[in-house]
Amino acid sequence: MTGQESCRNPRFARAYLRVAEQADLRGGAEHRRRLLEGLRGRVLEVGAGQGRNFPHYPGTVTEVVAVEPEETLRSFARRAAERAPVPVTVRAGHAGELPAEPETFDAVVFSLVLCTVDDPRAALAEAARVLRPGGQLRFYEHVRSTRRWAALLEDAVTPLWRRAAGGCHPNRDTPATVRAAGFTVEDVDRFGFSPAPLAPPLAHVLGRATRR
Numbered sequence: 281m282t283g284q285e286s287c288r289n290p291r292f293a294r295a296y297l298r299v300a301e302q303a304d305l306r307g308g309a310e311h312r313r314r315l316l317e318g319l320r321g322r323v324l325e326v327g328a329g330q331g332r333n334f335p336h337y338p339g340t341v342t343e344v345v346a347v348e349p350e351e352t353l354r355s356f357a358r359r360a361a362e363r364a365p366v367p368v369t370v371r372a373g374h375a376g377e378l379p380a381e382p383e384t385f386d387a388v389v390f391s392l393v394l395c396t397v398d399d400p401r402a403a404l405a406e407a408a409r410v411l412r413p414g415g416q417l418r419f420y421e422h423v424r425s426t427r428r429w430a431a432l433l434e435d436a437v438t439p440l441w442r443r444a445a446g447g448c449h450p451n452r453d454t455p456a457t458v459r460a461a462g463f464t465v466e467d468v469d470r471f472g473f474s475p476a477p478l479a480p481p482l483a484h485v486l487g488r489a490t491r492r
């Protein structure tokens with residue numbers, strides 16, 4: 281979606297508040313817990329939305345800096361940060377220019393964001409910049425299906441879907457992009473997940489990678 285530090289998309293924000301709550305009740309919350317399991321030290325979360333990951337950060341995390349460009353979602357994230365089990369600071373900003381010094385984070389988290397950013401490769405280069413050597417990238421994303429017809433359907437609906445869903449692309453091969461960005465991918469769990477009652481199971485990944 282945005283290449284701006286701060287932006288307004290209240291229609292998308294209101295819709296996503298509802299959609300994410302429903303998805304979390306259907307299993308998304310457990311995916312978030314697995315995404316963050318075992319993290320330690322300083323974590324930067326890119327495109328944190330309304331902060332639905334915050335309750336799942338383990339106590340071994342000393343600080344989370346959560347970057348969110350959209351104003352409405354950012355205000356909800358600030359409220360969620362007050363209830364989080366670890367210290368969370370919410371900041372305006374975007375994936376293409378993270379508000380952080382080089383090599384200052386132990387982990388960077390993308391959760392349902394690499395489908396949406398205009399340039400995932402640039403976002404991952406920024407993640408690599410702020411990660412210390414050996415730091416971890418964690419990602420939870422919906423991705424292009426490996427079934428040919430489903431993938432072709434995803435390609436076909438992408439132009440319309442992007443406009444309706446805040447810039448989201450249903451057809452990105454995110455693990456391949458993470459590898460191409462120079463990360464060593466250690467683990468990718470691939471599974472179908474239906475985030476809403478009438479939605480078909482969509483291909484999702486939970487992944488861990490290391491900055492070389």
Ligand SMILES: C[S@@+](CC[C@H](N)C(=O)[O-])C[C@H]1O[C@@H](n2cnc3c(N)ncnc32)[C@H](O)[C@@H]1O
Pocket residue numbers: 281282283296300326327328329330331332333347348349350353373374375376390391392393396397398
């Ligand atoms: C589908 S929502 C996911 C929100 C949250 N990460 C979650 O797991 O529920 C996509 C998020 O990416 C944010 N976003 C869009 N473009 C972005 C960019 N260029 N940089 C950072 N965040 C971005 C949106 O504002 C929104 O919060």
